[in-house]
Amino acid sequence: MCGRPISVDDEAVHSDEPAWIPVCDLSRLKAETIVRVAGRDMLVIWNEGDVVACDRACPHEQADLGLGQVTAGRLQCPRHAASFDLRDGAITAGWPSPPLRLYPVKVTGEQIWVEEPERRSGR
Numbered sequence: 296m297c298g299r300p301i302s303v304d305d306e307a308v309h310s311d312e313p314a315w316i317p318v319c320d321l322s323r324l325k326a327e328t329i330v331r332v333a334g335r336d337m338l339v340i341w342n343e344g345d346v347v348a349c350d351r352a353c354p355h356e357q358a359d360l361g362l363g364q365v366t367a368g369r370l371q372c373p374r375h376a377a378s379f380d381l382r383d384g385a386i387t388a389g390w391p392s393p394p395l396r397l398y399p400v401k402v403t404g405e406q407i408w409v410e411e412p413e414r415r416s417g418r
């Protein structure tokens with residue numbers, strides 16, 4: 296047996312603090328409506344004055360929602376006719392699919408941040 300003993304003071308044990316990923320400026324999101332989060336399968340969306348973050352893959356059949364359309368508070372999938380409520384991720388009634396996963400967002404000045412999903416899984 297060898298190796299370093301496990302200590303409750305290890306930094307990893309205390310890593311349940313949210314980690315925030317910088318995405319883009321608010322002005323860019325307002326201009327483009329949907330922006331992909333670099334290095335993550337996530338999107339940020341400008342929705343009626345609010346910033347929403349969600350999975351990029353549609354929970355129905357994994358279409359790229361980055362190619363979708365935002366209308367009246369809903370994100371429409373480019374593959375089928377289903378759409379998602381951007382307040383809670385709920386899919387159009389009658390579709391056999393889980394809701395779209397949403398993520399916490401914060402805006403500091405002009406900078407948009409999304410919470411790193413891995414940090415949330417254990418909470």
Ligand code: FES
Binds near residue numbers: 356357378
């Ligand atoms: S793949 Fe998105 S609604 Fe079917």
